[in-house]
Amino acid sequence: MSRNLFKTKKYATSKVYRSRPSELKGTEEEKPIVPQGIMTKCPNCGSVIYTKLLMKNRKICECGYYFKISAYERLAMILDEDSFIETDHQLTTRDPLNFPGYADKLVKTQTETGLIDGLVTGKGTIFGMPTYIGVMDASFFMGSMGTAIGEKLTRMFEKATDERLPVIIYTASGGARMQEGIFSLMQMAKVSAAAAKHSDAGLLYITVLTNPTTGGVTASFAMLGDIILAEPGALIGFAGPRVIEQTIGQKLPEGFQRSEFLLEHGFVDKIVTRDKQKDTLGLLLKLHNKEAKQLSSASLMTEPKPDSEDNADED
Amino acid sequence: MELTPWEKVKLARMPIRPTGLDYIELIFEEFIELHGDRLYSEDRAIVGGSAFFDKTPVTIIAQQKGRNTKENIARNFSMPHPEGYRKALRLMKQAEKFHRPVICFIDTPGAFCGIGAEERGQGEAIATNLAQMMMLRTPIISVIISEGGSGGALALGVADRVYMLEHAIYSILSPEGFASILYKDASKAEAAANDMKLTAQDLLQFGVIDGIISEPPGGAHTDYDFIMRQVRDIIRTDLKELMSMPVDEMLEKRYMKFRKFS
Numbered sequence: 337m338s339r340n341l342f343k344t345k346k347y348a349t350s351k352v353y354r355s356r357p358s359e360l361k362g363t364e365e366e367k368p369i370v371p372q373g374i375m376t377k378c379p380n381c382g383s384v385i386y387t388k389l390l391m392k393n394r395k396i397c398e399c400g401y402y403f404k405i406s407a408y409e410r411l412a413m414i415l416d417e418d419s420f421i422e423t424d425h426q427l428t429t430r431d432p433l434n435f436p437g438y439a440d441k442l443v444k445t446q447t448e449t450g451l452i453d454g455l456v457t458g459k460g461t462i463f464g465m466p467t468y469i470g471v472m473d474a475s476f477f478m479g480s481m482g483t484a485i486g487e488k489l490t491r492m493f494e495k496a497t498d499e500r501l502p503v504i505i506y507t508a509s510g511g512a513r514m515q516e517g518i519f520s521l522m523q524m525a526k527v528s529a530a531a532a533k534h535s536d537a538g539l540l541y542i543t544v545l546t547n548p549t550t551g552g553v554t555a556s557f558a559m560l561g562d563i564i565l566a567e568p569g570a571l572i573g574f575a576g577p578r579v580i581e582q583t584i585g586q587k588l589p590e591g592f593q594r595s596e597f598l599l600e601h602g603f604v605d606k607i608v609t610r611d612k613q614k615d616t617l618g619l620l621l622k623l624h625n626k627e628a629k630q631l632s633s634a635s636l637m638t639e640p641k642p643d644s645e646d647n648a649d650e651d
Numbered sequence: 652m653e654l655t656p657w658e659k660v661k662l663a664r665m666p667i668r669p670t671g672l673d674y675i676e677l678i679f680e681e682f683i684e685l686h687g688d689r690l691y692s693e694d695r696a697i698v699g700g701s702a703f704f705d706k707t708p709v710t711i712i713a714q715q716k717g718r719n720t721k722e723n724i725a726r727n728f729s730m731p732h733p734e735g736y737r738k739a740l741r742l743m744k745q746a747e748k749f750h751r752p753v754i755c756f757i758d759t760p761g762a763f764c765g766i767g768a769e770e771r772g773q774g775e776a777i778a779t780n781l782a783q784m785m786m787l788r789t790p791i792i793s794v795i796i797s798e799g800g801s802g803g804a805l806a807l808g809v810a811d812r813v814y815m816l817e818h819a820i821y822s823i824l825s826p827e828g829f830a831s832i833l834y835k836d837a838s839k840a841e842a843a844a845n846d847m848k849l850t851a852q853d854l855l856q857f858g859v860i861d862g863i864i865s866e867p868p869g870g871a872h873t874d875y876d877f878i879m880r881q882v883r884d885i886i887r888t889d890l891k892e893l894m895s896m897p898v899d900e901m902l903e904k905r906y907m908k909f910r911k912f913s
């Protein structure tokens with residue numbers, strides 16, 4: 337299958353941005369997640385690492401610490417080269433509560449991060465298999481979900497349902513965007529609804545929970561995946577640890593609300609290290625791939641039916 | 652009665668206001684409570700069961716506050732654990748099977764934050780309710796009777812019709828929590844209550860709710876007959892409408908009701 341599967345196609349949404357390698361690099365330079373410079377200090381073990389080496393290691397320290405990763409870095413790590421077509425790149429919030437100081441802070445954060453909001457969505461391929469993918473970016477308002485993220489996710493689910501494609505979402509979020517108040521709460525229902533419709537159509541939805549995934553994101557689409565993966569050591573929960581400690585008046589045990597804790601309690605299917613994620617997602621897509629299914633039914637049945645659905649169409 | 656948002660917050664939290672069980676008792680007939688989530692335990696922060704409304708069998712789910720400390724401890728101050736939400740969903744699926752409409756009474760500061768709640772998947776329980784309620788093939792009416800706190804309220808609030816009592820509140824977080832996050836000072840809750848737009852009047856304007864149920868002068872607790880009559884009338888009108896609507900049309904409208912928030 338061509339790795340440029342969607343390159344020449346026109347996509348239905350009004351605003352389409354294909355991220356070029358130069359854009360990927362540009363975003364990286366603008367984002368101070370890893371301190372600028374040749375060397376980077378690990379906040380976990382304190383060792384000082386060559387930034388280049390750290391990048392080569394997918395931003396994992398030798399001690400096992402996972403550095404935060406930007407949405408575009410993540411996409412570059414997971415998708416086939418040049419396969420990504422971004423959707424709704426320009427979509428932003430209208431500041432529905434007209435909340436004091438929010439508009440200014442938004443502009444400032446947009447300038448600082450080079451992002452419009454805390455989520456990048458689009459379509460790409462993994463080992464040639466097409467999928468929709470959304471990646472949250474915790475460097476933007478802690479990845480909190482307001483109307484922009486909710487709308488982008490909903491549109492992605494709706495398009496994926498129309499085109500009969502899977503959805504993969506990488507979560508990284510402190511929860512709901514407080515400055516958008518009740519509108520943020522409504523996004524939980526809205527995105528969950530779109531995910532439910534996608535599921536009802538028999539389509540695959542995979543979530544990959546990364547550090548941190550909490551609050552309204554956990555209590556909505558993060559936990560609705562057919563398959564829920566997690567990065568090692570990620571904080572995943574409904575309430576934040578500080579809130580729980582305040583509520584119950586005691587210290588929380590070591591490892592509480594980490595990926596391994598969720599696996600232990602039955603809320604995560606599998607913990608996957610960063611270097612294995614593309615392979616794992618590829619395998620999962622393959623297991624749910626229509627062509628693979630046809631092949632197996634062809635070998636089982638004497639008279640395989642020709643497939644009547646061609647889902648490459650666009651509206 | 653003109654009240655500031657903060658006065659409404661305080662009124663909504665007053666233990667003398669009618670609670671979920673008061674509405675169940677005074678609006679419905681022959682209520683039978685049904686317990687447990689069939690998975691882990693019984694959560695008394697949520698009351699569920701079946702009853703007749705006029706002559707129609709319905710399923711009722713209500714978050715339940717206590718009137719005093721002892722009751723509040725038993726009800727966990729109406730802060731459900733995951734099993735409360737799972738019980739609610741179990742009863743809603745039962746309602747779907749037997750073609751009964753679902754009536755929810757929302758009154759919670761929020762879903763409980765604690766070790767057990769996290770261990771048993773509070774986030775998963777709420778998320779599942781949001782998705783499943785959206786697809787439930789039977790009418791759902793939700794009434795926020797006093798306090799609608801965050802995802803813990805929304806987990807019973809994905810409905811065809813959502814109402815609030817005149818002085819009820821509905822918000823992303825408690826004003827105290829909001830103030831401590833955004834203003835780094837929980838004592839600025841009053842200012843937060845203003846900025847958050849959590850009153851029924853604000854939320855009707857945003858289209859978050861379908862209507863406001865007027866309270867008697869002095870508040871819902873001053874005249875139970877009055878408030879029960881208001882709620883009964885609204886349920887009666889809506890049930891008639893929703894039960895005669897083709898299910899697919901109802902579901903499409905329910906989807907669009909939440910889809911529109913952008």
Ligand SMILES: [Zn+2]
Nearest residue numbers: 378381397399
């Ligand atoms: Zn390290």
